[in-house]
Structures are given as C-alpha cells and as structure tokens.
Amino acid sequence: GQNIDQPTEMTATEGAIVQINCTYQTSGFNGLFWYQQHAGEAPTFLSYNVLDGLEEKGRFSSFLSRSKGYSYLLLKELQMKDSASYLCAVSDSNYQLIWGAGTKLIIKP
Amino acid sequence: DGGITQSPKYLFRKEGQNVTLSCEQNLNHDAMYWYRQDPGQGLRLIYYSQIVNDFQKGDIAEGYSVSREKKESFPLTVTSAQKNPTAFYLCASSIRAEAYNEQFFGPGTRLTVL
Numbered sequence: 001g002q003n004i005d006q007p008t009e010m011t012a013t014e015g016a017i018v019q020i021n022c023t024y025q026t027s028g029f030n031g032l033f034w035y036q037q038h039a040g041e042a043p044t045f046l047s048y049n050v051l052d053g054l055e056e057k058g059r060f061s062s063f064l065s066r067s068k069g070y071s072y073l074l075l076k077e078l079q080m081k082d083s084a085s086y087l088c089a090v091s092d093s094n095y096q097l098i099w100g101a102g103t104k105l106i107i108k109p
Numbered sequence: 110d111g112g113i114t115q116s117p118k119y120l121f122r123k124e125g126q127n128v129t130l131s132c133e134q135n136l137n138h139d140a141m142y143w144y145r146q147d148p149g150q151g152l153r154l155i156y157y158s159q160i161v162n163d164f165q166k167g168d169i170a171e172g173y174s175v176s177r178e179k180k181e182s183f184p185l186t187v188t189s190a191q192k193n194p195t196a197f198y199l200c201a202s203s204i205r206a207e208a209y210n211e212q213f214f215g216p217g218t219r220l221t222v223l
Binding site for chain 1: 151152153157211212217
C-alpha cells in the first residue's frame with residue numbers, strides 16, 4: 001500500500017529552528033510537496049523536491065533523499081505566524097498526490 | 110485577482126438530502142480536484158478532472174458526483190448515498206495534471222450533516 005508518515009504534533013520556541021520529517025512508501029515517485037495549512041484554511045504551497053538534496057527558500061528549506069524515502073522541512077527563525085499544520089504529499093506513478101496526515105506545529109513565545 | 114472560490118464556507122444539511130458544493134477558478138487551469146479532509150487524516154481525493162467534459166474517480170468517490178461542463182467550474186454533489194458526509198471539502202486546481210505543477214486550493218467548505 002501507499003503510506004506517508006509524519007509526526008502528529010511538534011512544539012518549538014519562537015526564534016528557534018525546527019525540522020519536520022516525512023517518510024514515504026508509494027507506487028512510483030514523481031516528486032514531493034510541502035504545504036502549510038492554518039487552522040480552517042486552505043493549504044498553501046511551500047516547496048517541491050524531485051531530485052535529492054536541499055532546496056532553500058528564505059526561512060524554509062526542504063530536503064529529499066529518494067533512496068531512503070525521506071524528506072524534511074526545516075523552518076528557521078520561527079515566528080508565531082508559523083504555527084500551522086505542515087502537510088507532506090508525494091506524487092505517485094499516476095501523478096496523484098498521496099497526502100500525509102500533517103504535522104501540527106505549535107510555536108511558544 | 111486570480112484564484113479559486115468555493116461557496117458556501119459553511120453548509121448544514123439534513124441527513125438524506127443531496128447537496129452541491131461550488132468550485133470556480135479563474136486561473137485558466139486545465140486540471141481540477143476535489144478532496145475531503147477529516148481530523149487526523151491526510152487529504153483524500155474524491156474526483157479529479159484533467160480537461161473539460163472529462164473526470165475520473167479518486168480513492169473515495171462512492172456517494173459523490175461531479176461535472177465539468179466549463180473549464181472554470183467543477184461542482185461536487187454529495188449524495189444521500191455518502192455514509193459519513195460531514196467533513197471539510199477542499200477544491201484545488203493546477204495548470205495541468207503533471208507532477209511538477211503545484212495545486213492551488215480554494216478556502217474550503219465545511220459541510221455538517223445533521
């Protein structure tokens with residue numbers, strides 16, 4: 001079967017760094033997406049990785065290792081507005097997105 | 110401003126009634142999608158459409174129906190056959206259905222069946 005695993009919840013302190021992990025087992029791989037979703041709102045796109053390595057975009061970076069079926073999202077200089085759920089999604093062999101349940105990130109002052 | 114609109118934001122229906130959720134986009138995207146989001150679960154694909162007048166079932170299509178008569182519009186009907194319809198419904202679109210095209214989401218409709 002197809003499976004995406006992420007931690008359910010994480011807590012971090014304002015100004016700190018946090019790493020959210022995602023492991024996946026899917027039928028085929030055509031890239032991995034990270035989305036941010038504030039409570040009750042629509043998910044918004046953060047990053048896309050299809051090749052191994054680190055992609056940096058401002059305070060957010062995303063890493064992919066296809067051989068390990070593993071990705072992480074790194075958030076630096078955390079701000080209170082970063083409190084949200086972070087969704088990992090893999091595009092499978094049919095270009096369908098398979099979604100993880102999301103990681104709820106709580107930022108404390 | 111380009112984007113995706115869904116209406117209404119909150120919807121209440123009695124058990125046994127069909128209900129249609131609206132989704133409109135003015136991004137000129139070919140592909141559109143309907144997802145269902147339940148607490149503690151990932152988004153699950155209900156239906157998707159890659160082009161006008163064509164659509165395919167997703168993982169949980171039973172009890173739902175769609176149409177794609179116009180490029181801009183992809184309404185979802187939740188029928189009385191859907192066993193547990195109370196959920197947060199998200200519509201999304203992408204330029205095309207290929208992998209590297211990010212999906213843009215509407216604000217969602219929270220459906221409660223009483």
